[in-house]
Amino acid sequence: MSSAVSDRLNRLLLMTPFLARPEGVAIEELCDKFAITRAELMKDLATLQMCGVPDYSPADLMDYRIEDGRVNVMMADYFKRPLNLTRQEALSLFVAGSALVQAGVFREKGALDSALEKIGRTLSQDRKEELSTVIKRIDVEMRSYEGTMRSIIDEGLEKGRNLEIDYYSFSRDDMASREVEPLSLLCARGFWYLLAWCHLSNDFRLFRIDRIASVELTDHRVVSNRRESFDVPRAVGEFAPDKNAHQVKLLFAGRQGKRVAELWPAARVTELTDGSIMVELRTRNISWLSTYLLRFGDTVRVEGPKELATMVKKKASELLEAYA
Numbered sequence: 001m002s003s004a005v006s007d008r009l010n011r012l013l014l015m016t017p018f019l020a021r022p023e024g025v026a027i028e029e030l031c032d033k034f035a036i037t038r039a040e041l042m043k044d045l046a047t048l049q050m051c052g053v054p055d056y057s058p059a060d061l062m063d064y065r066i067e068d069g070r071v072n073v074m075m076a077d078y079f080k081r082p083l084n085l086t087r088q089e090a091l092s093l094f095v096a097g098s099a100l101v102q103a104g105v106f107r108e109k110g111a112l113d114s115a116l117e118k119i120g121r122t123l124s125q126d127r128k129e130e131l132s133t134v135i136k137r138i139d140v141e142m143r144s145y146e147g148t149m150r151s152i153i154d155e156g157l158e159k160g161r162n163l164e165i166d167y168y169s170f171s172r173d174d175m176a177s178r179e180v181e182p183l184s185l186l187c188a189r190g191f192w193y194l195l196a197w198c199h200l201s202n203d204f205r206l207f208r209i210d211r212i213a214s215v216e217l218t219d220h221r222v223v224s225n226r227r228e229s230f231d232v233p234r235a236v237g238e239f240a241p242d243k244n245a246h247q248v249k250l251l252f253a254g255r256q257g258k259r260v261a262e263l264w265p266a267a268r269v270t271e272l273t274d275g276s277i278m279v280e281l282r283t284r285n286i287s288w289l290s291t292y293l294l295r296f297g298d299t300v301r302v303e304g305p306k307e308l309a310t311m312v313k314k315k316a317s318e319l320l321e322a323y324a
Contacts (some may be wrong), residue, residue, distance in 0.1 A: 011036070012044055016062075016073070024070035035160030035222060045071065052076055085122060090131060093119060152215050153194060156182045162220040163196070166213040175213060176200065181222040197226050245282040248289065249303035252277045256299050278303075290315055 011034055018033070019025055030041055045064050052061035053076075063074045085093070097116045120128060156163045163182055168175050180196035183204075187193070192209040250257065257269060257277030267281035283289055290311035293300055302309035 008044070012047065015044065016048065019064070019071060019073040020075055024067070024072035026070050027066070028069070030071060033158060048073070085119065087127065087130075090119065090123060090127065091134060094131060149209070149212065149215050152217055153182060153185070153209075156217055157185070160222040162218045162222060164216040164218055165207065166215075167207055168211045168213060179218065179220070180205070180207070181226055183222070183226065197223070246286050246305055246308065248279075248281050248283060248286070248305065248308060250279045250281075250293070251301045251303055252279065252296070253299045256296055286311065294319065 015030070015034060019030075027038060027041065030036075031038055034041075036044070048062050048064065050061070054060070060076055062076050065072050065074075094116060097112050101110075101112055123131065153163065155161070163180050164177065165180060166175055166177050178198055178200035180194070180198050182194060182196045184195040185192060186195055186206070194207045194209060194212070196205060196207060197203070198205040253276050255277065257279045267279055270278040270280075272278060286305070286308045290308055293302070293312050294315060302312055
């Protein structure tokens, strides 16, 4: 699935429950909340009309109407039936929900707690007791993400507006101000990260939230097609690559290795006695990594896998021939 299609699907999934208000939602509010144009909204609503289950009768499909500038959605009949969760689904929802509340993403006694309580009412007493026992044995460690900084970042993401941040770079050991276009929040290894387009670097970057010293909302809008040019699922996948990922070992002269480590929060960084840095990471995309490593020139040596070393050498030779 392409990034553009994936982003649109995610938007439709978020938009559907948002539209299920008895009073409807204003068109301007929808366009502002999801950072889309009126034409894009109309296209999304037309797609929703085609969503349903066999036999695709009127009762099996969704529909909408627009009155006085407000969108009203008529949900299909199957939405009225309670969802029957499996044991694994219920456990996953409860653990993930509890972790989000614990991290401050959702406030206690708020909408998420209410949703989890409703899910709990659909479970049998035996399953409730079993689930309660399992949850007590699970401890989810996650850095807090709350306060003023949280509200500003959330507003930037929600309204599609740029942020001005003061950020500490671990690789360069300095603080710098930069304007970024916020695209998504990720959580890995107990830390929160902001995925954004950085105007200072003119590239996509991951910013660890606890290294942001200050943040301000700007009047500049996020470029509408920015996310379409970035593979978000790949970025997320690099936090926890599957068993088929390549085990990579890179030896850097100096602090340059820490720049690479910031792209892979799961990477292991070892500072050797001679001042060099060994970076060990796992990735599914060594082709992209081989191109990225060219910028480091002779300050990096690929210790493994051999396939990556061959790729880097070949691409470096091709560049030399092109500029010879």
